[in-house]
Amino acid sequence: MPHNVRAVVRAAVGALAACLVVGGLVACSPTVESVEVEPAPPDVGIQLFQLPWTAIADECETTLGPNGFAWVLTSPPNEHIVRDEWWASYQPVSHAIDSRLGSREEFADMVERCDGAGVAVIADAVVNHMTGQDTPGTGWAGSAYEHYEYPGLYTDADFHHCGLTADDDIQDYTSREQVQTCELVNLADLDTASPSVQATITAYLEDLLALGVAGFRIDAAKHMAADDVAAIVAPLPAGTRIMSEVIRGGGEPITPEEYVGFGEVFEFTYARDLTPPLQNGVFNDPELDGDRPLHVPSDSALVFVDNHDTERGEARVTYRDAAMYIIANALMLADDYGTPVVYSGYAFSDRDAGAPTDSDGRVTPVSCALETDVPADDYDDGARTCVQTWPAVAGMLEFRAFAGDAPRLEGVDAGDAYGFEREGRGVVAVNVGSETQRIEIPTSLPSGKYCDVVSGGRDAVVDDGCRGETYTVSDGTVRIDLAPQTAVAIHIGGRL
Template sequence: YSDPHFIGNRRVITHLMEWKYDDIGNECERFLGPYGYGGVQVSPVNEHAIMDGRPWYERYQPVSYVIQTRSGNEQQFRHMVQRCNRAGVRVYVDVVLNHMTGGQQGLGTAGNYFNGHEQQYPGVPFGPEHFNGPESCPTENLEIIDWDNPVQSRNCRLFGLRDLKQSCEYVRRKQIEFLNKLIDFGVAGFRCDASTHMWPEDLQNIFSRLNNLNEEFFPSNSRPFIYHEIIYYGGGGINPNEYISLGRIIEFRFWKEITNVFRGHNQLKWLRNFGTEWGLIDSSDAFIMIDSHDLRVGHNGELGFNINCFEPQLLKAATAFMLAWNYGIPRILSSYRWKQIVKDGKDLNEWVGPPTDLFGNIISIKINPDESWNNQYWMCEHRWKQIYNLVRFKSIVDDEPIINWWDNGDNQIAFSRGNRGFIAFNLQKTRLNNDDNGNADYDKNQLDLRKRLQTGLPAGTYCDIISGDRDGNKCTGKSIIVDQNGWANIYIGHNELDVFFATHLEAKL
């Protein structure tokens, strides 16, 4: 379950959070396909609770497995999957199998009644006998209290969400039916929500009974790609290793360590051996990110550890490192705008859902002839040039090793990917500012990266794909001249907006 089934040398997934299926279909054809994205993750597709104010997290409260949400209905979903596959872009669905809603009642997005208090979900149907209760969950209020305790963590309630008993054959069967329906429509796999809270053997049972992927789009005998949300930062508790045979693990230590470095709390030079030597799981088991639908609003609700779209320079730089490094399968969050209200390090508006019109319909993405879009609503991080140019970089350098590492002993680094791509970062400023509390008494020139470095590249003139692009036989931004032996003068000034420089074989004049 660890092969994403990318087409050709595509390597990167984007999550078009809360987008509508018709819009995603359009985006696959006009952007994701042409710009080399490998796949798109869509927000949960099945019926969920309608909550006051329509927060984004209502999609994580399932009511049935009917495919109908504000993103569209089953037909629209199906049509989107076909269009994306034909554009060379795979589709992965975020699936919530651990639980149904919290303790409320009402209607779901497909019109089905539900009652969380009584654990009645007639749209499936599920009843009280399909949920974990006092016989399987040892805590008094049925809530998870000790998160490191495997029984509590799997059989008790996560934030009050009614916890499905996946040891029950009927529950499994309903979930398998749902997943197989998606597979038959042509999806390539799933993001598995809250995997830590489900028993590996139950998941094994469910996954082993899934259909092979649809042969209209995939080679025969292809298994679905599955990546698991397992929040693990080392230490005791539930270890991701328990899930490795069940797909890839979203490696939370990746974003944590990288964010820490890019925020100036650790020197860039240490990244030299970043990966398994830092205790991370094997690259071939890993799925990685910098930002996500959850992290956007803080790490456990606390801002300052995460990097989101409100710090675009930082987000671009950290994302660039993710895309240039040779580790795991990267996902880029493409989010929407909301009005952040930060108080005591928390975002009071963390609940705000996607942009809607007066009737509560999600607003469409509109692309203008000059490729700009209605960015008062949608951030479209996947359309930021520094990001999509590195998506291309990743395709071009493929699995080439990291060589020609250079650092200045502090916060300037550079490396090449075999002889196909080269990247350099200059975060010296961040570091010095931190060290001396802004009372700088240093030579500004020391903050510039100005150095003759080994790029690994064949001789020629190369365009920087960050400050500009290659446009026919000229560069619209910076350029470097690589000599016969691979050396070139690299310059990243301390006052440049983007703190990195990158180029590759296709950016050669």
């Protein structure tokens, strides 16, 4: 460097300026904003379907806590019928915390270890019904039962016998009375309007709270009157999180809005709106001002790409569509609507197939920390998908934290590509087509180079470079060349 030219880096409040001294004159480049943004606390949940308590405890410590998940939804902890299918867990025999997923002691240890890792535990509570078995039997933990007799718990008088259909099963979902008093596929339907039944259910939930859980997913809440559910959860301590499963159906009288007075609800419409554009390449921004049509308010909504039911039914994008699944989850985690729930299960070709078990019938624990951290092109039946370890998911959790409460702005559509900004905090873009697409997205992010957290994962900035791809914001625009069926996300905390 010539003796009369020297580099000067000058720090100013909230800014950095690069200056050169040439011939006694000082010339400075435009300042580059130095923005300090405090990441928001984690809010995203994950459903670890049919995973034993010991394995969930391990996941909390090795992947969920470190990757920024706020809570984990377990499968039902109740004693259940002895069957191999996954839905056996959803046919309770008693309220004992003893199942093929683990013992009461293992459940309590899991909650303690997850809490220690900063991950709250939400238990799936099956309280609408008991078994669907016509033949008397013995449950997993040795409890004897009959279809309408559960010694020490419920007797025949505690169940609905609706008398509205030939076999007492629901046939007409436009009938509120059938949906909430008849049986769902022969499952013995509890009379949840009965004070004694309500008290028994509340006692079960209180027992789980005593073990440290933070709240409950209320399975089949739609099949119970909202007032019944409200009465059941009313005695629980303030702050207990209640998440009701209420599947929205066109033309049906029962709606999720009825259940938001005492907690959150799973908004099934969200996934139904999210995935079609991924397959047809036609994107439309949701309503960005006020409430979204046919959705509960954002602060009451739990949103998801798929879950254990929909991946076996209506879901149009699942783990089988690895590239699209990453795109769908990226869009969900980048959105400003609702609280996202990521789903992690196991591969299956038979929709009834349960998770792999050992010789004693217990579900086999699997550590996803020891598995591959990218989605597979193909899975053997029973293999865990381990979505919680995917770098793209961990990276999007970081994106969400830096996006905080910044609003979602109007999107940009370019062929099969689409993207949008969380104002001043981050930009996400996706390409669902089969050819490379360029998309230019206006942004208020400061100019500079940014690390993509989809390809680079969490903490993508390393040694003044990026673990994944690098993209440049210049003159209020970020230009992104997207390979086929890929996603890109940059955020304010990932600027070089």
